[in-house]
Amino acid sequence: MSCGIVYPVRFGSLLTVPLYASRVRAGFPSPADDYIERGLDFNEYLVAHPAATFCLRVSGDSMIGARIFSGDIIVVDRSLQPRNGSIVVAVVDGELTVKRLQKTADGRMGLVSENPLYPPVVLTDEGGFTIWGVVSSVIRRMDRP
Amino acid sequence: MTLIALVDCNNFYVSCERVFNPRLEGRPVVVLSNNDGCVVARSNEAKTLKIPAGCPYFQCEKLLRDNNGTALSSNYELYGDMSKRVMQILAQSAPAIEQYSIDEAFLDLGQCHIRDARAYLADVKRRVWTQTGIPVSAGVSLTKTLAKVANRTAKTSGQGVSVLLDRVQVDQVLSALPVEDVWGIGYRTGSRLAALGIRTALDFAERPAAWVRKTLGVCGERTARELRGEACIELADLRPKRKSVACSRSFGQAVSSFSDLRRALAGHLATAAAKMRSGRLAAGEVSVYLATDRYADGPQQAEYVSCTLPQESGYTPELMQAATQCLARLYRHGFRYRKLGVVLSSLCPVDAVQPCLFQKQDSRKDVLMTVMDRINARHGRNALSMACWIGDKQYAMRREKLSPRYTTCWDEIPVAMAVDHAGDLR
Numbered sequence: 001m002s003c004g005i006v007y008p009v010r011f012g013s014l015l016t017v018p019l020y021a022s023r024v025r026a027g028f029p030s031p032a033d034d035y036i037e038r039g040l041d042f043n044e045y046l047v048a049h050p051a052a053t054f055c056l057r058v059s060g061d062s063m064i065g066a067r068i069f070s071g072d073i074i075v076v077d078r079s080l081q082p083r084n085g086s087i088v089v090a091v092v093d094g095e096l097t098v099k100r101l102q103k104t105a106d107g108r109m110g111l112v113s114e115n116p117l118y119p120p121v122v123l124t125d126e127g128g129f130t131i132w133g134v135v136s137s138v139i140r141r142m143d144r145p
Numbered sequence: 146m147t148l149i150a151l152v153d154c155n156n157f158y159v160s161c162e163r164v165f166n167p168r169l170e171g172r173p174v175v176v177l178s179n180n181d182g183c184v185v186a187r188s189n190e191a192k193t194l195k196i197p198a199g200c201p202y203f204q205c206e207k208l209l210r211d212n213n214g215t216a217l218s219s220n221y222e223l224y225g226d227m228s229k230r231v232m233q234i235l236a237q238s239a240p241a242i243e244q245y246s247i248d249e250a251f252l253d254l255g256q257c258h259i260r261d262a263r264a265y266l267a268d269v270k271r272r273v274w275t276q277t278g279i280p281v282s283a284g285v286s287l288t289k290t291l292a293k294v295a296n297r298t299a300k301t302s303g304q305g306v307s308v309l310l311d312r313v314q315v316d317q318v319l320s321a322l323p324v325e326d327v328w329g330i331g332y333r334t335g336s337r338l339a340a341l342g343i344r345t346a347l348d349f350a351e352r353p354a355a356w357v358r359k360t361l362g363v364c365g366e367r368t369a370r371e372l373r374g375e376a377c378i379e380l381a382d383l384r385p386k387r388k389s390v391a392c393s394r395s396f397g398q399a400v401s402s403f404s405d406l407r408r409a410l411a412g413h414l415a416t417a418a419a420k421m422r423s424g425r426l427a428a429g430e431v432s433v434y435l436a437t438d439r440y441a442d443g444p445q446q447a448e449y450v451s452c453t454l455p456q457e458s459g460y461t462p463e464l465m466q467a468a469t470q471c472l473a474r475l476y477r478h479g480f481r482y483r484k485l486g487v488v489l490s491s492l493c494p495v496d497a498v499q500p501c502l503f504q505k506q507d508s509r510k511d512v513l514m515t516v517m518d519r520i521n522a523r524h525g526r527n528a529l530s531m532a533c534w535i536g537d538k539q540y541a542m543r544r545e546k547l548s549p550r551y552t553t554c555w556d557e558i559p560v561a562m563a564v565d566h567a568g569d570l571r
Contacts, residue, residue, distance in 0.1 A: 050233070056561040057559070062563040078275060113563070
């Protein structure tokens with residue numbers, strides 16, 4: 001697998017950490033100083049609406065078809081409009097549950113799991129669920145369980 | 146024309162808990178104060194059960210249990226974070242806002258050319274609700290005091306939004322509002338006014354300005370004028386300049402020994418002093434407050450003692466010396482103490498401290514405190530503390546029914562279930 005360009009990556013808020021390449025007091029400044037970029041900020045990449053964004057941890061394997069695994073952190077943006085096909089967190093029986101939102105044959109909205117091992121079960125809005133928020137990304141660390 | 150809205154969160158602490166624990170929906174829920182002592186927030190269901198605000202937990206424990214209710218410890222990390230989110234959304238909704246408390250803010254809509262104030266507020270309400278899950282109520286009127294009244298109407302009417310702009314309508318609402326419920330009046334002034342035959346907010350608003358000023362002073366007069374629609378209190382005008390810094394806690398269990406109290410005092414003092422220094426202030430007076438459990442048997446005491454410093458100081462060891470003297474004067478052998486507090490007052494900016502003739506100036510004190518505050522800011526509050534205070538768990542707050550820090554701690558974020566409910570679906 002080709003990795004292409006490797007970008008330098010920096011954590012934390014951009015505004016609080018000034019970035020200087022060189023701290024030369026005497027002599028010539030580094031010629032690269034004028035070209036310093038901000039680096040990459042994961043907050044900027046993952047969080048479009050900070051006030052509406054929450055992180056949840058996934059428990060269970062019913063969404064592995066959507067490449068969401070047990071232990072993953074899902075980023076939920078409550079300001080996004082849920083659409084047909086969105087991965088959502090919904091409240092089902094008083095529990096926060098991750099599902100795919102899907103229009104059923106009769107035009108109503110339903111929730112489906114995504115695991116090829118299980119038969120698809122559709123939960124329609126008639127059965128009573130509310131959408132808590134729309135999943136905007138998934139975070140998974142590979143170096144620890 | 147001025148146009149000021151007051152937006153506040155409904156049963157804020159309970160609502161925060163419900164966002165992440167939907168099982169609490171529809172049931173009586175209360176949130177308890179520090180050490181799980183008293184009820185500080187109630188869901189509507191708990192209000193229906195007539196559990197009063199401030200009710201000691203042991204008095205409503207059974208009632209809650211019998212009604213499938215729940216009590217929770219205060220989760221300040223969660224409430225603080227949710228408050229920040231709500232305020233952020235409100236700040237996006239108006240050119241100027243003044244956060245008035247953890248769960249309410251005034252919005253200045255004067256410059257917004259809003260044609261339909263009701264629709265505007267309904268939209269703010271909807272946005273806070275979808276983005277954070279917190280229900281809010283919003284009232285708008287001509288002044289801050291009237292916005293408070295409108296907000297109250299929004300709550301009682303059950304609509305969550307109220308617009309009070311028309312004079313006739315305002316008078317009608319004020320005529321039904323007890324005067325002590327007016328913002329800035331309060332119970333004591335209210336009873337004084339009632340004795341003079343002034344019972345409703347309208348009675349009060351209709352008194353001549355000169356009379357009000359003579360009876361209640363300029364603040365009272367300002368309130369009366371605000372009720373008549375004349376904006377006198379500017380946004381953020383009220384945010385008080387810090388007059389004192391306090392830290393007080395209840396003990397998880399009763400404390401009787403002087404050395405234990407002294408140790409706890411040192412911890413409280415360190416917290417208050419750091420808070421004070423962060424505002425570049427120094428204290429001229431130290432007070433200590435000590436109280437027994439008023440619901441327990443045994444001798445009772447609830448007193449405070451103050452001590453004036455020879456010179457304003459921000460140096461923790463000096464402040465601690467004064468505080469220890471106060472404690473020694475309060476302390477009585479054999480009493481079972483439940484609450485201890487320290488107040489730093491007569492504050493003045495560090496740069497304005499008058500050097501004292503009889504005391505040697507030592508700039509190393511300032512440097513030491515600065516270093517200590519910096520280390521604690523980086524490595525956690527009690528990373529560095531005075532030797533007389535060793536962070537002893539015994540004095541830590543009791544929060545037995547604490548919910549997870551859902552939004553501020555990676556190990557405690559909520560769980561989203563990914564399991565099939567094959568059984569109960571259809």
